[in-house]
Amino acid sequence: MTDGARTATRRGFRPVEAATHCPYCALQCGMVLRATGDGVEVAARDFPTNRGGLCQKGWTAADLLDHPDRLTTPLLRDRPGGELRPATWDEALGRVAAGVQDVQHRHGPDAVAVFGGGGLTNEKAYALGRFARVTLRTRHIDYNGRWCMSSAAAAGNRAFGIDRGLPFPLADLGRADTLLLVGANPAETMPPLMRHVADLRERGGRLIVADPRATATARQADLHLQPMPGTDLAVANALLHIALTEGWLDRAYVAERTTGFDEVRRTVAGYWPAEVERLSGVPVADLYATARALATVDRAVVLTARGAEQHAKGVDTVTAFINLALALGLPGRPGSGYGCLTGQGNGQGGREHGQKADQLPGYRRIDDPAAREHVAGVWGVDPDTLPGPGVPAYQLLDALGTPSGARALLVFGSNPVVSAPRAARVESRLRALDLLVVADFVRSETAELADVVLPVAQWAEEDGTMTNLEGRVLRRRALREPPAGVRTELEILAALAGRLTGGTPLPTDPREVFAELGRASSGGPADYAGITWDRIDADTGVFWPCPDRDGPDTPRLFADRFPTPDGRARFHAVTHRPAAEPVCADYPLHFTTGRVLAQYQSGAQTRRVAALRRAAPGGFVELHPDLAARIGVTEGAPVRVVSRRGELRAPARLSTAIRPDTVFAPFHWPGAQRANSVTNDALDPVSGMPEFKICAVRVEPA
Numbered sequence: 001m002t003d004g005a006r007t008a009t010r011r012g013f014r015p016v017e018a019a020t021h022c023p024y025c026a027l028q029c030g031m032v033l034r035a036t037g038d039g040v041e042v043a044a045r046d047f048p049t050n051r052g053g054l055c056q057k058g059w060t061a062a063d064l065l066d067h068p069d070r071l072t073t074p075l076l077r078d079r080p081g082g083e084l085r086p087a088t089w090d091e092a093l094g095r096v097a098a099g100v101q102d103v104q105h106r107h108g109p110d111a112v113a114v115f116g117g118g119g120l121t122n123e124k125a126y127a128l129g130r131f132a133r134v135t136l137r138t139r140h141i142d143y144n145g146r147w148c149m150s151s152a153a154a155a156g157n158r159a160f161g162i163d164r165g166l167p168f169p170l171a172d173l174g175r176a177d178t179l180l181l182v183g184a185n186p187a188e189t190m191p192p193l194m195r196h197v198a199d200l201r202e203r204g205g206r207l208i209v210a211d212p213r214a215t216a217t218a219r220q221a222d223l224h225l226q227p228m229p230g231t232d233l234a235v236a237n238a239l240l241h242i243a244l245t246e247g248w249l250d251r252a253y254v255a256e257r258t259t260g261f262d263e264v265r266r267t268v269a270g271y272w273p274a275e276v277e278r279l280s281g282v283p284v285a286d287l288y289a290t291a292r293a294l295a296t297v298d299r300a301v302v303l304t305a306r307g308a309e310q311h312a313k314g315v316d317t318v319t320a321f322i323n324l325a326l327a328l329g330l331p332g333r334p335g336s337g338y339g340c341l342t343g344q345g346n347g348q349g350g351r352e353h354g355q356k357a358d359q360l361p362g363y364r365r366i367d368d369p370a371a372r373e374h375v376a377g378v379w380g381v382d383p384d385t386l387p388g389p390g391v392p393a394y395q396l397l398d399a400l401g402t403p404s405g406a407r408a409l410l411v412f413g414s415n416p417v418v419s420a421p422r423a424a425r426v427e428s429r430l431r432a433l434d435l436l437v438v439a440d441f442v443r444s445e446t447a448e449l450a451d452v453v454l455p456v457a458q459w460a461e462e463d464g465t466m467t468n469l470e471g472r473v474l475r476r477r478a479l480r481e482p483p484a485g486v487r488t489e490l491e492i493l494a495a496l497a498g499r500l501t502g503g504t505p506l507p508t509d510p511r512e513v514f515a516e517l518g519r520a521s522s523g524g525p526a527d528y529a530g531i532t533w534d535r536i537d538a539d540t541g542v543f544w545p546c547p548d549r550d551g552p553d554t555p556r557l558f559a560d561r562f563p564t565p566d567g568r569a570r571f572h573a574v575t576h577r578p579a580a581e582p583v584c585a586d587y588p589l590h591f592t593t594g595r596v597l598a599q600y601q602s603g604a605q606t607r608r609v610a611a612l613r614r615a616a617p618g619g620f621v622e623l624h625p626d627l628a629a630r631i632g633v634t635e636g637a638p639v640r641v642v643s644r645r646g647e648l649r650a651p652a653r654l655s656t657a658i659r660p661d662t663v664f665a666p667f668h669w670p671g672a673q674r675a676n677s678v679t680n681d682a683l684d685p686v687s688g689m690p691e692f693k694i695c696a697v698r699v700e701p702a
């Protein structure tokens with residue numbers, strides 16, 4: 001079956017199978033869905049990212065389609081503290097429209113905010129941004145991708161002039177001689193990616209992993225650097241220091257293709273390997289081995305992920321690794337480069353088309369007059385009516401219900417009660433709202449707080465596009481109709497726009513929305529103007545930028561120039577600084593968070609899948625046996641992890657895979673096991689990324 005065969009192109013047509021992609025992470029593994037007599041069957045499909053592989057999450061994704069928890073009717077809460085009750089769509093949409101109008105009448109347009117998600121299709125993310133700016137006229141829109149990729153995005157923009165997670169196809173990993181993964185654990189978060197790493201290993205290439213934990217990925221590495229959390233930046237500067245002193249730089253590349261190296265040279269001169277060993281715990285010999293492995297081979301790739309990025313200095317940490325890659329002449333060279341491993345399913349496309357506070361479609365800036373004029377022209381409005389930039393996600397949520405914040409919030413595709421940092425604080429701000437509306441297909445922890453819950457279609461019931469971690473735009477294809485009583489987000493936005501403005505200005509056909517998105521993105525950094533659904537269907541996706549229908553797409557960036565005004569990449573000197581919350585006598589340990597193989601993000605979906613629940617039934621606290629012995633904790637015993645913001649309680653899991661000065665908990669579970677009750681809401685000053693990956697805690701028997 002070809003990619004384009006037997007897809008649902010209009011409502012009412014029911015294919016027996018659909019070639020689509022997994023609903024979860026940014027690898028967007030290819031899969032085939034088949035309608036069987038009693039449900040939907042998932043089969044793996046050969047696609048360049050997954051090559052026929054799927055992880056447990058993908059195999060079981062269809063279990064949610066007919067799940068007993070599936071919402072098929074809107075829910076309303078009649079009074080604060082009352083129960084949610086079933087309602088008609090007319091009643092629910094009427095309540096939302098009246099609530100929005102009331103709040104905006106009393107407090108102005110910015111008193112209504114919109115919160116999106118990195119799992120929404122490109123069409124939905126685009127429509128959400130347009131709905132916020134044109135229908136609501138609010139500047140307050142942001143999304144949960146702010147908590148995933150924003151630090152790498154900001155660093156990429158300032159160095160390369162563009163933010164595409166991987167500026168080359170994933171298959172390039174298999175052609176590299178050395179791969180350095182920093183704060184990435186794809187063996188657990190996106191296992192099929194390891195097939196590309198296996199290619200590298202079979203060719204004799206080396207895998208080096210930097211991670212405070214001996215993760216499943218680190219255990220496969222030729223060399224595991226185990227830095228103390230929050231010291232990656234210093235490690236990167238030390239690697240560049242070594243490359244400089246050993247004469248391993250690509251001087252011609254630095255001279256011809258970059259600017260700003262002199263200041264970086266002066267800065268890294270102070271990062272003596274012995275001192276960085278004392279700071280990070282990474283032995284000098286390992287620093288030398290890593291620098292040599294990157295600098296003395298033909299092809300090398302450096303990839304960062306959340307472990308390096310989710311810090312109050314995340315942008316500078318990523319910048320330090322980009323500096324290293326540039327100094328070695330890697331970006332733009334075949335089989336080499338720097339990239340970021342995007343996490344959420346549409347984490348890439350979701351950050352390009354307008355659901356970010358400072359952004360218009362096509363990755364344009366909302367404070368750029370030319371961008372405003374172009375996009376306003378596509379939307380048929382006066383550019384002066386478009387609001388200005390809003391604030392990043394955590395600041396938006398933190399201000400809810402206060403005099404300076406929004407009083408009504410519309411949430412699409414996100415569950416911040418579990419996924420936000422300092423989550424108890426965020427939960428209290430959500431409770432302070434005049435109106436909380438959540439569109440979801442299950443009663444997530446955030447939906448449980450809502451005044452109105454709107455049931456939406458699932459991935460197997462909708463057409464659209466996603467943009468994977470490579471910047472490859474691909475097609476989501478429907479197998480079946482949504483159940484009776486369920487609507488798509490596009491239909492909800494159109495209906496609300498109709499009630500709020502008296503017309504129906506938003507299209508509900510995703511193909512039509514995509515065509516409009518293409519026009520709105522035309523000429524922007526993420527230019528989709530030349531991409532059509534037919535063109536995607538005819539091949540294995542289309543890489544942006546693709547400005548012309550008849551022109552090529554762009555699998556590899558930076559071959560000849562960088563998209564900066566002078567065509568050169570820009571070095572930025574960056575320096576190590578301690579975590580926002582240092583350890584102390586009362587909170588003597590580092591706390592860090594992450595993911596497990598069988599759960600995804602806030603877990604609202606995967607915690608409901610029986611097979612995944614069996615594989616990963618609940619939260620845990622990973623700690624070193626030496627630490628456990630010191631505080632009198634045994635395997636499986638309940639422990640409390642306490643920070644200045646709150647605590648989590650979960651069984652202890654003893655492991656020598658973690659440093660004795662650090663404890664780890666996955667963040668997929670709510671309630672007492674909620675890891676984000678503990679995390680720090682210190683923000684990166686550039687990206688607004690919270691410091692999920694390090695704060696100070698104490699651990700004690702519960």
Ligand code: SF4
Nearest residue numbers: 022024025029055058
């Ligand atoms: S969760 Fe990610 S790695 Fe697993 S099947 Fe889905 S897309 Fe692939």
